[in-house]
Amino acid sequence: xxxxxxxxxxxxxxxxxxxxxxxxxxxxxxxxxxxxxxxxxxxxxxxxxxxxxxxxxxxxxxxxxxxxxxxxxxxxxxxxxxxxxxxxxxxxxxxxxxxxxxxxxxxxxxxxxxxxxxxxxxxxxxxxxxxxxxxxxxxxxxxxxxxxxxxxxxxxxxxxxxxxxxxxxxxxxxxxxxxxxxxxxxxxxxxxxxxxxxxxxxxxxxxxxxxxxxxxxxxxxxxxxxxxxxxxxxxxxxxxxxxxxxxxxxxxxxxxxxxxxxxxxxxxxxxxxxxxxxxxxxx
Amino acid sequence: xxxxxxxxxxxxxxxxxxxxxxxxxxxxxxxxxxxxxxxxxxxxxxxxxxxxxxxxxxxxxxxxxxxxxxxxxxxxxxxxxxxxxxxxxxxxxxxxxxxxxxxxxxxxxxxxxxxxxxxxxxxxxxxxxxxxxxxxxxxxxxxxxxxxxxxxxxxxxxxxxxxxxxxxxxxxxxxxxxxxxxxxxxxxxxxxxxxxxxxxxxxxxxxxxxxxxxxxxxxxxxxxxxxxxxxxxxxxxxxxxxxxxxxxxxxxxxxxxxxxxxxxxxxxxxxxxxxxxxxxxxxxxxxxxxxxxxxxxxxxxxxxxxxxxxxxxxxxxxxxxxxxxxxxxxxxxxxxxxxxxxxxxxxxxxxxxxxxxxxxxxxxxxxxxxxxxxxxxxxxxxxxxxxxxxxxxxxxxxxxxxxxxxxxxxxxxxxxxxxxxxxxxxxxxxxxxxxxxxxxxxxxxxxxxxxxxxxxxxxxxxxxxxxxxxxxxxx
Ligand SMILES: Cc1cc2nc3c(=O)[nH]c(=O)nc-3n(C[C@H](O)[C@H](O)[C@H](O)COP(=O)(O)OP(=O)(O)OC[C@H]3O[C@@H](n4cnc5c(N)ncnc54)[C@H](O)[C@@H]3O)c2cc1C
Ligand SMILES: Cc1cc2nc3c(=O)[nH]c(=O)nc-3n(C[C@H](O)[C@H](O)[C@H](O)COP(=O)(O)OP(=O)(O)OC[C@H]3O[C@@H](n4cnc5c(N)ncnc54)[C@H](O)[C@@H]3O)c2cc1C
Ligand code: SF4
Ligand code: FES
Numbered sequence: 001x002x003x004x005x006x007x008x009x010x011x012x013x014x015x016x017x018x019x020x021x022x023x024x025x026x027x028x029x030x031x032x033x034x035x036x037x038x039x040x041x042x043x044x045x046x047x048x049x050x051x052x053x054x055x056x057x058x059x060x061x062x063x064x065x066x067x068x069x070x071x072x073x074x075x076x077x078x079x080x081x082x083x084x085x086x087x088x089x090x091x092x093x094x095x096x097x098x099x100x101x102x103x104x105x106x107x108x109x110x111x112x113x114x115x116x117x118x119x120x121x122x123x124x125x126x127x128x129x130x131x132x133x134x135x136x137x138x139x140x141x142x143x144x145x146x147x148x149x150x151x152x153x154x155x156x157x158x159x160x161x162x163x164x165x166x167x168x169x170x171x172x173x174x175x176x177x178x179x180x181x182x183x184x185x186x187x188x189x190x191x192x193x194x195x196x197x198x199x200x201x202x203x204x205x206x207x208x209x210x211x212x213x214x215x216x217x218x219x220x221x222x223x224x225x226x227x228x229x230x231x232x233x234x235x236x237x238x239x240x241x242x243x244x245x246x247x248x249x250x251x252x253x254x255x256x257x258x259x260x261x262x263x264x265x266x267x268x269x270x271x272x273x274x275x276x277x278x279x280x281x282x283x
Numbered sequence: 284x285x286x287x288x289x290x291x292x293x294x295x296x297x298x299x300x301x302x303x304x305x306x307x308x309x310x311x312x313x314x315x316x317x318x319x320x321x322x323x324x325x326x327x328x329x330x331x332x333x334x335x336x337x338x339x340x341x342x343x344x345x346x347x348x349x350x351x352x353x354x355x356x357x358x359x360x361x362x363x364x365x366x367x368x369x370x371x372x373x374x375x376x377x378x379x380x381x382x383x384x385x386x387x388x389x390x391x392x393x394x395x396x397x398x399x400x401x402x403x404x405x406x407x408x409x410x411x412x413x414x415x416x417x418x419x420x421x422x423x424x425x426x427x428x429x430x431x432x433x434x435x436x437x438x439x440x441x442x443x444x445x446x447x448x449x450x451x452x453x454x455x456x457x458x459x460x461x462x463x464x465x466x467x468x469x470x471x472x473x474x475x476x477x478x479x480x481x482x483x484x485x486x487x488x489x490x491x492x493x494x495x496x497x498x499x500x501x502x503x504x505x506x507x508x509x510x511x512x513x514x515x516x517x518x519x520x521x522x523x524x525x526x527x528x529x530x531x532x533x534x535x536x537x538x539x540x541x542x543x544x545x546x547x548x549x550x551x552x553x554x555x556x557x558x559x560x561x562x563x564x565x566x567x568x569x570x571x572x573x574x575x576x577x578x579x580x581x582x583x584x585x586x587x588x589x590x591x592x593x594x595x596x597x598x599x600x601x602x603x604x605x606x607x608x609x610x611x612x613x614x615x616x617x618x619x620x621x622x623x624x625x626x627x628x629x630x631x632x633x634x635x636x637x638x639x640x641x642x643x644x645x646x647x648x649x650x651x652x653x654x655x656x657x658x659x660x661x662x663x664x665x666x667x668x669x670x671x672x673x674x675x676x677x678x679x680x681x682x683x684x685x686x687x688x689x690x691x692x693x694x695x696x697x698x699x700x701x702x703x704x705x706x707x708x709x710x711x712x713x714x715x716x717x718x719x720x721x722x723x724x725x726x727x728x729x730x731x732x733x734x735x736x737x738x739x740x741x742x743x744x745x746x747x748x749x750x751x752x753x754x755x756x757x758x
Contacts, residue, residue, distance in 0.1 A: 045559045048551070048561075219561070220546060222685050226524075
C-alpha cells in the first residue's frame with residue numbers, strides 16, 4: 001500500500017490544552033476550502049477523529065490543525081513533535097462553506113471553535129464582505145487566533161466569561177449589541193454545541209440567518225456509517241457529507257447534544273488508561 | 284472405489300460455546316486428506332452444471348480432480364485462472380444458491396452436493412501458505428496504458444489484478460485507511476479472517492498493482508483529474524451508505540446502522556477496546572433488524588461482545604431469509620433468537636435519550652407481489668415490546684454519493700446507482716467503466732468480482748482501440 005507520510009512540520013502550544021500543528025499533506029492542501037475537515041488516525045491502534053482544516057497552503061503543501069486536548073486521542077496527538085508522523089490523514093471532507101459577498105456578516109467563534117471559524121472569516125473577507133467577528137472563551141488565555149482573525153475582520157470583539165480580556169460576558173450578548181447597531185446579512189457560529197444553540201436563538205430572534213458547524217461523533221467521515229447523523233428540519237442528514245455546516249434553526253439541538261454523550265464512559269476509561277500508562281512510562 | 288458418502292465430509296468448527304466469546308474463525312477448514320475424501324464425491328460430470336452456476340465459471344470438476352490426485356499446485360493454478368480471490372469466495376459465496384445448488388450429486392435423493400466452496404477454500408488457503416508471491420514475475424515490456432480504479436473492494440481488486448496481468452499500470456484509490464472494502468470493514472473476522480483478506484490483497488499487489496489509501500475520489504482527487512491522467516477509470520465504490528427505517532426514536536443513543544456497528548468492530552477493532560481506541564457499546568439486550576448476511580454478522584458480533592440476549596427481527600419467514608444458510612445455522616447454534624414475521628414500529632426512550640426497547644408489530648404474508656414474493660402485511664393490535672439497550676438496523680444500503688455528487692455528467696439509474704452495461708461495464712461516459720454494488724445495488728462478492736472480470740477485458744479493448752485511432756480534435 002502506498003501511504004503518504006504526514007509529517008508534522010510545526011507545533012505550537014496555544015494554551016494549557018490547545019495546540020496548533022502544521023502537517024504536510026500536499027493533496028489535501030491543494031483542495032481544502034473553508035468549512036472542510038480531515039479525519040486522522042495517529043497509529044495502527046488509533047481511532048479516527050475529525051479536525052477542521054484551520055488553514056492550508058497549496059504552495060507549501062501543508063495544512064494547519066488546531067485542537068483541544070479532551071480525551072485520549074487528542075492527548076496522544078499533543079505528544080507528537082516536529083518531524084514525527086501521523087499514520088493516516090484523509091480529506092478534505094464535508095461540504096465547503098458557501099463563500100460569496102453577502103454584504104455584512106457576523107461570525108462568532110467559541111473556544112476551540114475559533115480555529116474552525118478562522119478560514120471562514122478569511123474566506124468571507126477575501127470575498128468582499130464587511131466582516132464582524134466575535135471571539136468568546138472562558139478566560140483570556142483561551143482566546144486563540146485573535147491576531148489572525150483581526151487581520152481579516154473589519155471589527156473584532158472579544159468576550160470572556162471572567163472579563164480577563166475584552167468584554168465580560170457571553171458571545172450572545174456581543175451578538176445582540178452588534179445586531180442592534182447595524183444591519184447584518186448573514187451569520188455563522190462555531191463552538192460548543194450549547195453556544196451554537198444559543199447563538200441560533202439570538203440570531204433567529206432578529207430574523208438573521210445563521211449557519212452552524214456541527215461536530216457529532218464520526219467514524220469514516222465519508223458517508224458510509226451514519227454514526228454522524230443529525231436531524232435537520234426533520235430529516236436524517238449525515239454531518240460528514242451533507243454538512244458539517246447547517247442552518248442553525250433547522251438543527252434538532254437537544255437530540256444532537258444528547259448523542260454527543262454516547263461514549264462518555266468508554267472515553268473516560270480510555271483516557272484514564274492512557275494517563276496511567278504515561279505516568280508509568282515517565283516515572 | 285468406495286461408495287460415495289451421502290453427506291459432505293464433516294469439517295472442523297469451533298464449538299458454539301467457545302466461539303461465542305472470541306472473534307476467531309468459526310469454520311476451521313479441511314485438511315488435505317479431508318479435502319481428498321470430499322473430492323472423491325465429485326461425479327466429474329462432462330457437462331458440469333456447477334460451472335454454469337458459478338458467476339465466474341470456475342472449472343470446478345477440473346480443480347476438484349487435481350485435489351483428488353493430490354496435485355494442489357495444479358488445483359491452485361486452475362482456480363487462479365478464473366478468480367483473483369478464491370480464499371474469500373470459498374468462504375462467503377452463497378454456494379447453496381450458486382454452484383452447489385445445481386450439483387448433480389446433490390440432486391440425487393438423500394445426497395448432499397459436493398462441498399465446492401470448502402474445497403475452493405482449501406486450495407486457496409494452501410496457495411496462500413505455500414506460494415511465494417514475491418517470485419511472480421512482472422513483465423518488463425512497456426506498459427500498455429494506465430488505469431485508475433476507484434474503491435478497493437472485491438470488484439476493484441479484481442479489475443486491478445486482471446489489468447496488471449495484461450500489463451497495465453494500475454492505481455487503486457481507496458477512501459479508507461485500509462483496502463478491501465466490505466471484506467475489511469463489513470464481514471467479520473469469525474467468517475473471513477483479515478489475515479486471509481490481507482494475503483489475497485498482497486497477491487494482487489504482487490502483480491504490480493498500486494493501492495493508495497486515504498484518497499476520497501471527488502474530494503482528495505477529482506474525476507476530471509483522474510480522467511486526464513489515466514487512459515480509463517473503473518468505478519467500484521460499492522453501496523455503502525446505510526438506510527434507516529426512519530421510525531420514531533432513530534436518533535436515540537443505542538440505535539446503530541449495521542454499517543457503523545460493523546465498521547467499528549471490523550475496521551477499528553473496537554472489540555479489542557481499549558487496546559484499540561475506538562469504543563463500542565457493551566450491550567446486554569440487542570435487537571437486530573433484517574434478515575441478510577449483514578444482520579447475521581451484526582447479531583453474532585453483538586453476542587461475541589457479551590450481550591445476553593440477541594434477537595433478530597425479520598418481517599418475513601425463514602423460507603425468505605436472504606442470508607447464507609450456513610450462517611443462519613451458525614447463528615442459531617450461537618443462541619441468536621428469531622422473531623419471524625415481525626417489524627419494528629418505534630424505538631422507545633428510557634427518558635434520558637437512551638434506547639430501552641423496540642416496539643414491534645406482527646406480520647402475515649399476504650398476496651404475492653410482482654416479484655412473486657408474498658409481501659408481509661401488519662396484523663392489527665399485535666404490537667409488543669422487546670426490551671433492548673441496543674438496536675442495529677441492517678435493512679440494506681444505498682449508493683454512496685461522495686463521488687457521484689461531484690460527477691453529475693455520469694448517468695444514474697432511478698435508484699441512484701450507476702447505469703452501466705452489465706455485459707461490458709461501460710457507463711454513459713467513454714473511458715469510464717463501473718461495476719460491483721455501485722451498479723447492481725448490494726449483491727455478492729462473487730458478482731462484484733465477475734463484473735470486474737468483464738470490465739477488465741473491455742477496458743483493455745477500449746484502451747487498445749484508443750491507441751490505434753489517431754488523436755484528432757478533442758470533443
Ligand atoms: C467536523 C468536525 C470538526 C472538528 N474540528 C475540531 C477542531 O478543529 N479542533 C478540535 O479541537 N476539535 C474538533 N472537533 C472535535 C474533535 O473531533 C474531538 O475533540 C475529538 O474527536 C476528541 O477525541 P479524543 O479521543 O481526544 O476524546 P474522547 O475522549 O474520545 O472524546 C471526548 C468528546 O469528544 C467527542 N468525540 C469523541 N470521538 C469523536 C469522534 N470520533 N468524532 C467527533 N467527536 C468525537 C465527543 O463529544 C466526546 O464526548 C471536530 C469535530 C468534528 C465532527
Ligand atoms: C456485513 C456484510 C456481509 C456480507 N456478507 C456477504 C457474504 O457472506 N457473501 C457475499 O457474497 N456477499 C456478502 N456481502 C456483500 C458483498 O460484500 C458486496 O456485494 C461486495 O463487497 C461488493 O463489492 P464492491 O467491490 O462493489 O464494493 P465494496 O466492497 O463496498 O468496496 C467499495 C470500496 O470503495 C471505497 N470507496 C467508496 N467511495 C469512494 C471514493 N469516493 N473514493 C475512493 N474509494 C471509495 C469504499 O471505502 C470501499 O472500500 C456482505 C456485505 C456486508 C456489508
Ligand atoms: S466462486 Fe463461488 S460460486 Fe464459484 S465455485 Fe467458488 S463458491 Fe461456487
Ligand atoms: S462519519 Fe460515518 S457517515 Fe459520517
